[in-house]
Amino acid sequence: MSALFTPLSIRGIEMRNRLWVSPMCQYSAVDGVPNDWHHVHLAQFAAGGAGLVIAEASAVSPEGRISPDDAGVWNDAQAAAWAPIVAAVRARGAVAGVQLSHAGRKASTSSPLTGERGSVSVDAGGWATVAPSASAYASYAEPVALDAAGIEKVVADFADAARRAADAGFEVVEVHAAHGYLLHQFLSPLTNHRDDEYGGSLENRVRLLSRVVAAVRAAAPDAAVFVRFSATDAADGGWDVADTVAAARIAAEAGADLIDVSSAGLVPEQHVVPGPGYQVGYAAEVRRETGLLVSAVGMIDDPALAEQIVADGRADAVMSAREWLRDPHYALRAAVALGAPVPAPAQYLRAY
Numbered sequence: 578m579s580a581l582f583t584p585l586s587i588r589g590i591e592m593r594n595r596l597w598v599s600p601m602c603q604y605s606a607v608d609g610v611p612n613d614w615h616h617v618h619l620a621q622f623a624a625g626g627a628g629l630v631i632a633e634a635s636a637v638s639p640e641g642r643i644s645p646d647d648a649g650v651w652n653d654a655q656a657a658a659w660a661p662i663v664a665a666v667r668a669r670g671a672v673a674g675v676q677l678s679h680a681g682r683k684a685s686t687s688s689p690l691t692g693e694r695g696s697v698s699v700d701a702g703g704w705a706t707v708a709p710s711a712s713a714y715a716s717y718a719e720p721v722a723l724d725a726a727g728i729e730k731v732v733a734d735f736a737d738a739a740r741r742a743a744d745a746g747f748e749v750v751e752v753h754a755a756h757g758y759l760l761h762q763f764l765s766p767l768t769n770h771r772d773d774e775y776g777g778s779l780e781n782r783v784r785l786l787s788r789v790v791a792a793v794r795a796a797a798p799d800a801a802v803f804v805r806f807s808a809t810d811a812a813d814g815g816w817d818v819a820d821t822v823a824a825a826r827i828a829a830e831a832g833a834d835l836i837d838v839s840s841a842g843l844v845p846e847q848h849v850v851p852g853p854g855y856q857v858g859y860a861a862e863v864r865r866e867t868g869l870l871v872s873a874v875g876m877i878d879d880p881a882l883a884e885q886i887v888a889d890g891r892a893d894a895v896m897s898a899r900e901w902l903r904d905p906h907y908a909l910r911a912a913v914a915l916g917a918p919v920p921a922p923a924q925y926l927r928a929y
Contacts (some may be wrong), residue, residue, distance in 0.1 A: 580888040582917035587801040590638045590748045596908045599896035600631045600676040604688035609649025616662045616767040623669035626908025626920040630671045634678035637738040641679035644688040656741035663746035674749030681759030682708035682720040709763045710770040715845045736792035751803035756842030765816040783824045787831045793830025805837040808859035811847040822866045833922035835870040861891035880911035
């Protein structure tokens, strides 16, 4: 019996296996509205056997977009466009999720598809960015430090986006607190220099995340709520695994069901040595220290490695990204390799 292909149930939502699709930005939306590209892109992974398909980082407000071409969930038109995509994923046997995001000081930047880099000016369709402190990322435009009203708006925006996501049919909602985006910026002492109730101690720096998770939980009471952390900033004086363990406990108290463990992305001077499964140790430590459900991510491209991670109890599920782009039927291939029942649509069973 394959551990990777054992179902996992969270809040009564059953994922048919534990090989999941990680959120991947497509930079292909117009005014935040997903389209046919997103429909085909996400539905193919469900047909390919994934247990859970999480849609890309979708902004909770216009100013929360990474680029002008990001998808969003900040208005009803976007939610309506997501609904048939969610239905297509579910019709192919997978659970549909969405990652809710605010890019903070890393917002208003050029889409990688343009071949350009750096901030997009207001004249070119960009916007003023916000952050916990007025400190820029690399050569990006300097953000404005959020005031009390701005923080309240962030919490409300996440809640409103979660409600719209649930209305669109998403059963999993992930709060993005990793990779140097706004909530991560509040968590790390490298980017949070505030002297109010949202800065200083770890408890204060986690406060905004805790409020966001609680607001998302209340707005989408039937959804499974995930939180993605960067377990370490991989930089001197930054956020580390012990901090992630403490924050994961706080997030769980606020209503999170699973901790999705990644790393880095906060500052350019990070020291990361990527390789197959290079972040799994972080996930294993969070799982061991908290007892919470945890997913691992990071170059987990080999079915045997994915199987071993789950079988060893280092994580409860495995997320992959680029491997799904290379092979949208990654789960079908993995099932064959592991001798597990192949989760293929009836139309494809003749191939197996």
